[in-house]
Structures are given as structure tokens and as C-alpha cells.
Amino acid sequence: MSNRVQRVHVSLTHSGAAAGAVPFYKTSAALLSHFCSDPALLHRIGLPQPCKLKQLPAAMPSDLETAMQLLITVFHRYAAKDDHNNTLSRRELRLLMENELSNFLKSQKDPHTIDKIMKDLDANGDGQVDFEEFVSLVVGLSVACEQCYQTHLKKTARQ
């Protein structure tokens, strides 16, 4: 991750929050309105009934909102399997990767891939991975995938 990307991320989340200006949290409300208006999604993330947050006008989520919802949904689907509902244990990370990244795991020759990723993510050694750490894994995969896609586009353009 380049320095400028780090800078942007920090300014969007931590610095803003620290300064008391958290405009991006308003997005959360908009996204949560989609959670609230979709009983199937609520069930999947473990909320048995419609939540009582103030609802924003319901609308079909955009593709980008859907992607963000999916990141949160997938994380909490597995994080909720033990008492630490906001973090993934080693077992939960293993389950998540086996179910959600099976193509990736099949392509790995190293049988200790998951253990190595867990060790890499869990820098403080508490055996737990939080959402921000989980997203860093997804970013790494997505950036690698997009670079591969760019290479493919260039090859296609030359043909």
C-alpha cells in the first residue's frame, strides 16, 4: 500500500473520528437501512427481527453498496460462531476461507496457507482477527486480482 493510500485511509476514518468529524458514519446509516429493509440479510447476519434504527428511504443498493454489505455480512456470519462476535478466531477464519475462498485455497500448494495468513493477520497474537484486519486481506486479494485483470486487458488490446 503506497503512502498516499495510507494517508487517505487514515483521513477517512481515524483522523476524522478523532477530530469529532465523522461524516462517513452517515453512510453507515444509509447502508444499515438496506440491512434493516432486507429480512433475509438480517437473518444471515444473525439479527432475528427488523432492527429499530431510524430508517432511511429504502432503495435498491448500488453494486458498490452491495459489495460493502457483503464484506460486513460475510465477516459477521463467521464471527458470530463463538462468543467473540466482532472478531474471527483461527477456527472461524478457517471456516470463512474454506467456504468463501475455496478457489484460492485449491490453488495453494502449501497446506499451511490458512495458518500463515492467520499468523500474518494476528500480529498481536491474541488469536482474533477484527473487521479492519479482515478487510486488509480482502484488499490484498482484490488488488492482486485487479492487477491481473489489467494485464489481461492489455493483452486483449494488443491482439
Place this chain on the structure above:
Amino acid sequence: MSNRVQRVHVSLTHSGAAAGAVPFYKTSAALLSHFCSDPALLHRIGLPQPCKLKQLPAAMPSDLETAMQLLITVFHRYAAKDDHNNTLSRRELRLLMENELSNFLKSQKDPHTIDKIMKDLDANGDGQVDFEEFVSLVVGLSVACEQCYQTHLKKTARQ
């Protein structure tokens, strides 16, 4: 973004690539197989015909793979609107945010929100935002949203 998250991200992408070990690119192939097997998706990202990459066994993408596909698809849908197909211009970023993050924009009182985000993302001032920078915006939004969601879960648990 915490230091340990930065470390993980770097180890997953840049350090690995620099060392010649790029196992995560294999995921790209798996994900691209989904692009290749979905003509509608190909059309949306501007590929007029099935690509000729070696196909992996087609399967329904998982939710997490879908999220990653959507990030790439949305970025390239807007990046392809001018000659710089791998970056977003100011105009393209504006279009993307107006269409994909309209709920967020509606919640912002500052009419210069997009300009400020562009300025923040485009640290080198070339007027272009690449995929990695775009993802940092999505990460900022997603982390904020997930923190809000956690707060909501805690309130729900107390009731």
C-alpha cells in the same frame, strides 16, 4: 489504518510480489474464471466477447468473491469512460459516487464533498485515482459502517 493492518497488506501484495512469490495472483485466475463465464458481467466491464484465459472449473462465486468482483467491476465500469482505462478522472469519480454512493452523497451537507475526496485521494495531483486508491475509499466507508453496525449490535444486545 493500524500499523499491523498496513503490515499485513504489504506482506500480501507488494512484498510478496517483490520477492517473486505471488500466490495471491492465483486467486485472480479463479476470480477471472467467473468473469469469463458470465457474459453479462463481461459486457458490463467492457469486454465484448468471452476472453481467452485458461478457464478454471466454473462455479457460483461465493459472497466474498462476489464482493471482490463488484469492486473491480464498478471501478472499471467508470474508469473505461475515457482514454485512461485503468484510472478514474475527477469526472469519472463524480459519476461513480453519484450513481454508486448516492445515499452517502445525499447525507452530506457540504456541496464540495466529491471535490474534497478527489483531492484527498489524488495526492500527486495528476487528476487520476487508481484501483488501490479507490479501494482505500471503500475500506474507509466499510470500516466506518461496520463500527456503526457493531454499536447497533451492542445496543440491541442490551435491550
